[in-house]
Amino acid sequence: MKRAAALLAGAALALGLAAHSRDRFDSWVAATVLPPVLSETGAEVRAGDGTLLRAFPVEDGRLRLAVGLHEVDPVFLRLLIAYEDRRFYDHAGVDPLALLRAAAQAARYGRVVSGGSTLTMQVARLLENSGTGSVGGKLRQIRLALALERQLTKEQILSLYLLHAPYGGPVEGIRAASLSWFGKEPRRLTLAEAALLVALPQSPEARRPDRHPDAARAARDRVLARTGMDAGATRGDVPRTLGTPRQDAPHLAESIRQRMPQRIQHRTTLDPALQRQMQSLARRAVAGQGDAVSAAILVADHATGDVLAYVGSPDYTDGQRQGYVDMVAASRSPGSTLKPLIYAMAFDEGLAHPDTLIDDAPVYFGRYAPQNFDGVFRGRLTVRDALSLSLNIPPVLLLDEIGPARLMSTLERAGAAPQLPSGQPGLAVALGGVGLSLRDLVQLYAAIAQGGDGPPLRILQDTHPKDPPHILSPVAAWQVAHILADIAPPAGSAARAGQIAYKTGTSYGHRDAWAIGFDGQHVIGIWLGRPDGSPVPGAFGGDLAAPVLFEAFGRLGSLVPLPRPPQNALILGTAHLPEPLRVFRSRSAAFEPAPDGPEVTFPPEGATLRRSGFGVPLKLRAGRLPLTVLVDGAPVLTGLHSRDALLPLDAPGFARIAVIDADGRSASVEIRLD
Structure with missing residues (x-):
């Protein structure tokens, strides 16, 4: 009966407005103190096409997302106005006819039959988070609604309702509701979905579909019946779980949010469909590999530098695999993946050519004596074969001539951030004695794929492109890529030799398995291992990571051909090379x-x-x-x-x-x- 009394008092006030002095009434409304109408909305990380990748709650834990009228299905808006406030566009904040009807029904039945509140009055209540169980509360709503109508347009008032209406649990606003209950943006709702979202705010907890499906279904059907829009509506069941918006690229989203906490909208370069495919591939890659093995995948367009997929782990919430650790950004030993850069630098310096002969034999650099992975020496062979076989001694010989410090400088110029345990580079960096991330290696291989001048990787669309750093000459980059493309694909791969230039790597103690490769457009990096750095017995880059790399390329669609050789590339056999290039001789x-x-x-x-x-x-x-x-x-x-x-x-x-x-x-x- 208190509710009925409040409605009667509101109706009496609405009818008595005409009896008051116009000036006194205007002054009363004008003196209204408005609550803040600008509300915090959760930060969003979106894909390149605008698809939502990750939504963050606001400070108090509620999920409230920015939304515009143009982003909401017109069917929902028509249903909302027809059901809640059919004279919305005609009244000044209070609908006297609705109040009289509500008061009469309350007096007749002794209970609330219809609320009589306009959408503007509901917005007033939502902005102040006030109840309507007292006469004073109802009067405050009326006054505030009248004031809001004087300072805001109908579209702005409707937008405030769409932002603040409660939909059960921590969900607030139509966009968060549509994503949480139906897993999609509110721009394309079915008639039954729209009707449920119209009905929920009146009793968001009592009608929660996951807890009270019968009540939710009945409320939905009443909306359809009362608005006359139930004919032909395919209703079906109501959703039985309150989900959360998609959590794609969670590591990247968290990183962006931490770096720019003041920004609300973050538009990335990611391809949402490809991102989900790579997430699925990462989960497949670790299936059967043990509970602690994780994986990371990074895909980029090496012509533009745009990152298209970023997978820091197979499952962000998997504690056994330490899925919260972003293995795209983690510093690890790169194994043999730096060898192509060393060879390319040697080509640029005139130290060697792909068909230069080089010795794979025991060698000592003070107390450092590098060994091949299998402990076998091949004797004299071409540089081309030494790289294809991933032998260890030839690149160390070349790095001794180039200088480890020069290699570090080139890596930094490429955009990598190498980390040295001792602080000083030595010859062991040729075989993985340096810390690099998967992102670093993909950046490096993107530069090789682009003829030595690849653009910096870009994740945010509003990042201003920088001039690509000069890493290698086009000839040296092509020579290395040509060798890598001739490496046989993994068994069972649909790709043929010559289509993908790639290199694998295995760090000391089988802690990291790598595969990095590129075709004429895309560069992809794969890492598998344990985030805590413990060994994975028997894990080799060629066996573990390479098949994942080629499957990732297969999910891109058709492979783009690798570039043709530059015009000034010297394509000669060993016997026809200039004398100094026929056999590599170590020179101090x-x-x-x-x-x-x-x-x-x-x-x-x-x-x-x-x-x-x-x-x-x-x-x-x-x-x-x-x-x-x-x-x-x-x-x-x-x-x-x-x-x-x-x-x-x-x-x-x-x-x-x-x-x-x-x-x-x-x-x-x-x-x-x-």
Whole structure:
């Protein structure tokens, strides 16, 4: 009866408004203190097409998501107004006819039959979180509704209702409700779904479908019947679980949220369908591998740098696999995955060519004596075969000439963040003695795939693209990619040799299994292991990670062909190479010329020259004649008996000029032509 009395009092007030002085009434409404109408909404991380990947609750734990009228199905809006407030667009916040009807029904039946509240009055109650069980509460709602109508448009008032209406549990607002109860955005609701969402806010707990399905079903059907929209409606059952919006890419979403806590909307570059496929693939990859084995997958478009899929673990909530650890970002030993970069740098420096012969034999660097994984030495073989077989000694020989510090510098220039346990790089980095993340390695291989100038990986769409760093020459990048593409695919793969350039790796003690590869458009990285760093006995990159890599490429659709060789690529057999490139000979201080070794006096290291159309003057000093000059790993002058020459070089961009004398000593500089 208290409720009925409140309704009668509200009706009396509505009828008495006309009797008051217009000025006094206007002053009364104008003096109303409005509650805040700007409410906090949860942060959202979205895919590239706008699909919701992750929604975060607001501070008090409620799930309230921003929504606009254009994002809600018109069927729902029509049902809402027809059922709750059919004169919404005509009244000024209070509907006297509805109040009179509600009061009369309450007086007749001694209970509330209909509330008489307009949508504006309901918004007033929601904004103040106030009840209506007292006369004072109802009067406050009426006054606030009248004030809201004077300061806001009908569309703004309706938007506030859509944002604040309760839908059971912590769910607030139509968008959070549609995602939680039906797993979809509210822009496409069925008639029965829309009717249920119209009915829920009146008694959100008593009508919760997961707890009171009969009450929910009856309330839904009343909405359809009372609005006359029940004809032909396919009703079906009501949802039996209160879900949460999708939690795709949870590690990435958490990372973005922590880095930019003030932002509400985060639009990523992810492809939502591909993201879900890769999440499914990660779960398959660890099935049967033991409870503690995890996996990570990163997919990117190496032409744009856009990250298309980011899987930090198979299941974020799996405590046994430490699924909360983001293994895309974790620093791990890369095993053999750095070998292609070492070979490419050697090609650029004129130290070797894919068909240069190199010795795979016992060697000592002080107390460091690298061994091949299987303990077998192959003797003399081509660099091409040494990389294909992933032998350990040849890349260490090359790195001894290049210098570990130079390798670290190149990795950093590529956008990686190498971590060294001792702080100082040694030759062991060639075989995995450095910490790198899966993201670091995918960034590196993206640069190789793009001819040595791959763009930085990008995750947020509003990230301004940076100029791609210069890592390798196009020739060296292609030479390495060509070798990697000739490695046989895993057994059972649908891909053929030559379609995917890839490298596997296994860290010391079988702690990490890697496979990184690319075709003409995409680069994919795979990691498997235990997040705590403990060994996985018998785990090899080739056996464990490579099949997952090729399955991931299979889920992309058709493979994009790898690029053709650059025009200046030197494609010759060993016997036809210039003499200094036929057999690799270890030389101490290859980049600090011996007193009588060759030296490039012009152009200087790092010089930027203007293109003249006539080539680049080259001035050399010392070194035993004849000399060989290479540009980006390709010989351009051979049998040179002079220390002055004109290089036929006029293409814009970076170029590495290397000179080798008759004794195999070398010097090089990198320049840029504008």
